[in-house]
Amino acid sequence: MTRPIYMDHSATTPVDPEVFNEMIPYFTDRFGNASSIHLYGQDARRAIDKARAQVAHLINAAPQEIIFTSGGTEADNQAIVSYMLANQNKGNHLITSAIEHHAVLETCEHLAKQGFELTVLPVTPEGMVEADVLQKALKPASRLVSIMHANNEVGTIQDIKELASISHAAGAVFHTDAVQSMGKLPIDVKAMGIDMLSASSHKIYGPKGVGCLFIRKGIRLPSLLHGGGQERKLRAGTENVPAIVGFGKACELAEQHMAERAEKLEKLAHRLREGILTTIPNTRLTGHPSQRLPGSVSVCFQFVEGESILLMLDSFGIMASSGSACTSGSLDPSHVLLALGLPHEIAHGSLRLTLGKDNTAEDVDKVLEVLPGIIATLRKMSPLCN
């Protein structure tokens, strides 16, 4: 078998060897609990402080504004649940968008079931939340607006600065899920007016099981977990020191290489998109034509089903993902594709290829070599085509 080609970087990424090397000592020799006052404890404390500074620097935050979590999902839960619970005496309305990751959408819906009022904003066919749509949804009871920075399925990037400013004008705080964008797109929480931001390490060549929540100074946000007083009492639980160290290093590397990686990824993605569109008829790109995550390619092929495409690609050693029902684990295709207004039958034929720093032009060419044949084979089998 030929070398496997991984094009599912929005799902997860490999840990960068430089990151891994940084982590190793903290599993064995430097194993201290950062809450201990002795030598080993203080060594772990310093390691966490360093990582916190690395993460904060990447998004122009102060280190004290970052708390480490178990990942993006926990950060989203804390931002949304804790904020709404702490502020419910001032209003019980929250707003999100129809294309959020489930970590946000399900959390908001959980609150709605508890009696909070939820507005889920529609998006344009390109996946954009429009300013005036948000404007109209805001009211005096609105406490929180949570809109993702870059979408995980179709790659669309929102105008966070504008959405945050509209939210503030109405007296609401603004949270963004930046799991897909932090480390890939420039983020300046101050300039963009972000109050809370969730991010994850394993999307940017760091380890799994760690992420962070940025909480702007001045925002009062209780801990979601009850227990010890770690993270300035904002996140109970012994710190996962090796993972935090790795996350910090991954942020430092992401910041160093952001521009060059983005340029390379966009070049490859462009080649891939153009190649697909010119060789495979009845195909459409999904998401925004220009405001998109570097390296993100999302397409829908008419008359075929996504899981079948994935398994055939996998047989050629090419790993990707899809928003079809069969891969979403439900009877419906992805809520994101449906929110863009795509009919079910088109959404079933979705394919997402997300490129990473180690993909090459040869990888792209290999995909372009086999994909047209796969789609043709499946279409030959499809009653919708005959």
Next chain:
Amino acid sequence: MYSQKVMDHFMNPRNVGKIDLASGVGEVGNPVCGDIMHIEIKVNDEDIIEDIKFNTFGCAAAIATSSMVTEMVKGKTLEEAERITNRAVAEALDGLPEVKMHCSNLAADALHEAIKDYMAKRETASA
């Protein structure tokens, strides 16, 4: 996730296509659900399914069950074919993931529709 048999029938589906002057045609599912199975049969004078072809839109389970059902009934009598269930098709493939048992395991239904269509046509012809 899938058995070797499912993967074999998915990667190398048997009896894909159409039949000229098919005796019966059956189709189940719809594009909204993401599964459509279309089966055509050719039945001879002794009520034996001489030939069977399928076209399927759907996931690997949908394609593999379609392929498997065509293998199971080719050369069988209509009576034998009518007794084949969706569950039997799944078992012949060494099982399907639970989630697929409901949505993508409709190949026997498509076959039964094709037999029904053939019976109705025969009735009309003899009337």
